[in-house]
Each structure stands twice: as C-alpha cells, then as structure tokens.
Amino acid sequence: MDSTRDRILQAAFEEFYRNGFQGGSLSHIAEKSGATKGALFHYFKNKAELGYAIVEEVIQPSGNERWIDPVKKTSDPVEAIKATFRRNIREDVKNIEMIEHGCPLNNLAQEMSPLDEGFRMRIERSYERWREAIADALERGKQRGQVKKGVGTKEVAALIVACQMGIWGTMRNTKDAELMIQSGEALCSYLDSLKP
Amino acid sequence: MDSTRDRILQAAFEEFYRNGFQGGSLSHIAEKSGATKGALFHYFKNKAELGYAIVEEVIQPSGNERWIDPVKKTSDPVEAIKATFRRNIREDVKNIEMIEHGCPLNNLAQEMSPLDEGFRMRIERSYERWREAIADALERGKQRGQVKKGVGTKEVAALIVACQMGIWGTMRNTKDAELMIQSGEALCSYLDSLKP
DNA sequence: TTGACACCATACCGGCCAGTCGGTATCTTC
DNA sequence: GAAGATACCGACTGGCCGGTATGGTGTCAA
Secondary structure (H helix, E strand, O other), X not given: OOOHHHHHHHHHHHHHHHHOXXXXXXXXXXXXXXXXXXHHHHHOOOHHHHHHHHXXXXXXXXXXXXXXXXXXXXXXXXXXXXXXXXXXXXXXXXXXXXXXXXXXXXXXXXXXXXXXXXXXXXXXXXXXXXXXXXXXXXHHHHHOOOOOOOOOHHHHHXXXXXXXXXXXXXXXXXXXXXXXXXXXXXXXXXXXXXXX | OOOHHHHHHHHHHHXXXXXXXXXXXXXXXXXXXXXXXXXXXXXXXXXXXXXXHHHHHHHHHHHHHHHHHHHHOOOOHHHHHHHHHHHHHHHHHOOHHHHHHOOHXXXXXXXXXXXXXXXXXXXXXXXXXXXXXHHHHHHHXXXXXXXXXXXXHHHHHHHHHHHHHHHHHHHHHHOOXXXXXXXXXXXXXXXXXXXX
C-alpha cells in the first residue's frame, strides 16, 4: 500500500527520527510526503496522535521482528539473545542512519516519556513486552537446564533491555562502531555467565 | 556565589532538564532566574553556548563527584563500582525529579548529539573519561588479583557505562523504582562474575 | 439528480521563540 | 572627574510552528 496516509506516516517517522518529535515540523512532513497539511490533519487529529501512530504502526512492528520474535521462538534462550544482539549490532553498524540517530523507540522514550503520558504508556508497553519475552525465554531455559538455577530471570531481563538502550544510546554520541561491538561482546560474555 | 550568571545557569539547567534543550525557553529561564533576556545574552552568546556551559559547569562536576571520583580512588574496583551503583540508585529512587527526568547528561546526549557537534563533543568527552576511569580501575584490580585475567577491561567498561545509561533511561519511562533496583542488582551479579 | 461523505488543497491565524538593540547605571582606571 | 568598560534592562522583530476554516473534487448510495 502506498496510500496518502502511509506516505505521511513514513515521512513523519523520518522527520521525527532525524529531528526529534518536538523539533520535527508538520509542514516539512506534509511537504516531504507529497501531501499537504489538509491531508495530514484529515488522518491525524494533532501532532501527538501522529506520534502515537508512528510508535504503534511503524516502530513496534519493526521492533517485534528484530528483537522479540527471535527470542520468543527459540529453544536456547542465551544463544538466541546473543545471536540477536550480534546480528542487530552487525546490521546497525553498517547503517549510517542508525549510527547517527540510534534506536527510534529509545529516542522517543527519552524525549517524550516525561512530557506526554500517551507516549510514555505506549513506549513502556513495548519495552515491557520485550522484558517479558526475555524473562519467559530464560525461565524456559532454566527448566531445560540451559540457565543456572540461581538466575533471577526478571532482573536479568531488565538488565538486558537496559543494555540495549545503553549500547544504542552510546553509539549515538560516540558514532564509534568499534565501541558498540566491544560492549556487545562484553554483554555476550555476561550472557554466557548465566549458563550452568 | 550567587551571581546573576550563576542564577541563569541554574535556572537554565532546570528548564532544560524538565523540558529538553529544544523545548526549553530562554524567556522562561530569564524569568525564573530573576534576570532578563538582556542579562542572559550578555553572558551567553546564544542558546547553544548556554547549553555547553551547563554541560561543563553544572553536569560534569556533579557527574565526576557521583560516578568517577569513587572509582578513581578505590583499591577494590569491583566493589567500588557496585557500591557506586547501589548508592546512586538508592539516592535517585528517592528523588522524584530524577525518576521523572532521568540522567541530565544522558538526556542531553540523546537529544542533542545528532543535531549539534558542540554538544556531541563535550558529552562524549564526559563519557569517555568515565569509561577510562573504570577501565583503569579494573586494570589495576587485575594486577592485584581482584579481577579475572581473561576480562577485557575496555569492553567491560563500555558495557558498564552503557548499563548506567540504559538503567536511568528505563526509569524515565517506567517510573518504576523496583525495576531500577532489580536491574541494578543484576548488574552487581554481573560485576561479581568478573572476580576470580 | 441529489445529497452525503471521504479525501484533500490552500490560505490564513495567533502564539511563541531566539535573538537584537538602544539605552542606563555602576564600577575601573588613569 | 573624564572616559571607557562592564553589567544589566526590556521592548521589539521576523520567522516558524501547530492548528483551523473553507472550499473543491471524486465516489457512491438513494
């Protein structure tokens, strides 16, 4: 589908990704999408609603695919999490946009969570689902003897998600691919330490 | 000292901390500091320079005191890092401002690094100094037999700093003190795994 | 044929913002 | 005590922004 609504959504995602939500301009979005402000306000009742739609329709599906699904489907959680981080780091290190602007969900979280409850709720729901998926996978791994008995799966899941936010956030101002790979490998060593 | 310049700096820190740099208003800052726009532009040649001054004169000294000095002075790095995290988590969990708005340096980093090279440089320098301090301390600990031989001190330092960014960033949109304590404890377990 | 409605275009508005500028008061220096 | 520098003051400006009002056009049901 290449409907007007979709084009606006895509242009808005890029505008906000590059300039932040507050810094992004609806006029620019209309222009870039080839539509007009009339069209924009026809589909989204204000700037915030457009932002919410981006979280739910653009960012969340991509996040699920990149981060959550691979963990949900696995039969070996530690290896799956390691592989997911390694793969996503490898991909993003090659992606100049990602190096410059980091993780779109994290960006919105940092900028808008304290200012707008609608954003906070939606973003928090995304991260919570991710934490749950990791904790569940680790719990299953525990029962299979792939994860140490003493490991607090909820705590570890919280830390792993925090690590992702931190690693991607760091890249945003170091612009240093090497550092990202290093911290990724350190995280993998940590994950190995969870094995029996 | 309670000079006009200091009052402006303090008011600006709070305004930007609460509303972000782009969202913060110079008029509000002038008003809140009891000065005027004339005074503000007398001391800072534009909004960006005011932001830079905040990084260097307000945020960095506090960050050194809270995070870097305790690690530099220690004779047991792993325990010092654990204690620093525990203490800062304990402090910030009780601080409603911190829960709502997270780490001031991280906020500025996420918002401004991709948009303004002056911010990026200054912020990156802060984080780099911190990573160095941790890596040095771990290296010293290694020679004293307090840290495993196989540990990559640079990699671990990068991960630890990323964890701080992630944990404080998470708190900002969960507003959940328990989660912060949990991830902090998971980090402490990880740090213990670095011991021989 | 007509009315209703989704879809979009365009001109426009009030408000806020960063930054300017002419002016004044006080303090330093010679 | 003249002259300059420093420390402010506050009205003002031009520009951009989010949002609106209004009207046009194509489609489809009655």
